[in-house]
Amino acid sequence: MKPIDFRSDTVTKPTAAMRRAMAEADVGDDIYGEDPTVRRLEERIAEVLGLPAALYVPSGTQANQIAMGLHCRQGDEVIAEANSHIFHYESGALSGLWGVQPAPLPGSHGLVSAEQVTAAVRTDFVGPRSRLLSLENTHNRSGGRVWPLALFRSVVEAGRKAGLAVHLDGARLFNAAVATGMPASAWASLTDSTAVCFSKGLGAPVGSAILGSREFIEEARRLRKRLGGAMRQVGILAAGALYALEHNVERLAEDHVHARRLAAGLAELPGVTVVPGQVETNMVVAEFPLPVREMLGKLASHGVLAGSTGTGPHTVRLVTHLDVSSADIDEGLTRIRRALAG
Template sequence: MKPIDFRSDTVTKPTAGMRRAIAEAEVGDDVYGEDPTVLRLEARVAERLGLEAAVFVPSGTQANQVAIGAHCRAGDEVLTEAGSHILHYEGGAVPALWGVQPQPLPGERGLLTPEDVAAAVREDNMHNPRTRLLSLENTHNRGGGSVWPVERFRAVVDVARKAGLAVHLDGARLFNAEVAAGVPASTWARLTDTTSVCFSKGLGAPVGSALAGRADLIKEARRLRKRLGGGMRQAGILAAAALYALDHHVERLAEDHANARRLAAALAEVPGVKVDTARVETNMVFAEFDRPALEMVTLLGGHGVLTNPAGGPRSVRLVTHLDLSAADIDESVARIRRALA
């Protein structure tokens, strides 16, 4: 039985075209700034996001962390939504690496309001950490792949600016937001000081992310990348995959979104499963079962449907991606029905 893998959009394998691009990549030593493919990717990302410069890094976690390190100093504070990736999935890196205190703010499906941010900024006195940075996420992972409406994003950023904060956007799935909203990724990114994007999620590259922003911040981020061991050598073989993904895998994200809606609609008809189909904006489906999430993950795995818990006690996350077809969606629903029967 062929497994149908919904655990994440990180499980994809490089396509034949991407493998050719990797094999044919022109390379050099990136730490010396001599890898032409990496340089081309960094220029392309900066241009596409409407920012001054970019740096190629191994992972989305490193992109976020070098951004925080560039913006903050020990004893500072970063505001972020309570379900954000930098809080839940980066190994406690914010305080461990930088001595920076995160302040989690309760949001709505990962999204904040201007009032949330204004109320969280600390008064400037010796007893408080300095509130230095606002970190946002688009699409929001634990929010179910939710997309920031542009005007709401702008309003939240405006409040942060008035309070003297820098703004970082964790845009690991920013191109999903672009395709879902029909809005260029630069519309959000230009409002920030730094924005990260990931190539190894929906875009299907095997490795890599980029951080874009003001040239001075990216210069500092490059130094911090080196400190964290992210200075790669002939990294053009990885950058070539990312360039191929930008050329060939952005528009097709609409297929993943359509498959997620197809999956959500079908699961909503299965007894014992609850899905809010109106909340499926991109490539994530959060399903509530009558049994504990960990039990469901094991049960479904036994029927060849691979999933992950979604944070709630009975919630399971299913993520669509380029290695899943509409036929896989239909087969997975049939397997889930059999598992629950």
């Protein structure tokens, strides 16, 4: 029985067309700035997101942490929603790499208000210096929640008024763009720096980009080297990211449709609690009757792979992506029903 893999949109495999693009990529030594495919990718993603310059890096974590290292100094503080990726999934890099302190704000489904940001900024000389506001769109731990643009703009303005730089962890920013019908630049162009990932919903095997001013990206190049992220003939990988950017953005709408269908089906199963109307992008968060570890094991025994948000003892996350078809949604629901009955 072939597993249906809902663990994450990071599990996708490159398509045959993407593999051909990678195999045929024109390459050079990127540390010398001589890889034409990398240069083309960086120019294209900067154009799409409305920021002056971009740098290709191996991972979303590295993209975020380059931003943390450039915006902050030791002893500074980063303000972000309490369930942000930078706090939970980056191996303590804020403190381990940069000596930076987190300032978590309690959010509502991953969102915070302008008033919260204003109130969080330090004004005394005995505490850490509030230096950076980091926002996440879509919000991973909140089930792919999209930042409403008007709210995002007001929060950014509050941060700037308080003297903060603003970073956007936009690992799934294109999911937000497709879900709302607005360009990804609507959010990214408001920031000092934005990170986007090519290896999640867009389906590339490797890579992210960090974007900002040309001066910011020149310094980012130095930090990428320090973190071991500078590579040589990396156009082979960048070609996959470029193909994803040109071919796999609009198809994200299919993932969103599949996620809503999955949520609607789960809502009909006994013992499962889910609110289909809260599914905005490609993530479904549901409460199952068994504790997470036990439930995931039971699902796996029936050929369904899922994950956890880490936000509740019974909370299971299921993510749709380009390797999950409409037929897989139907079959997945059948298998989940059997798992619950068994």
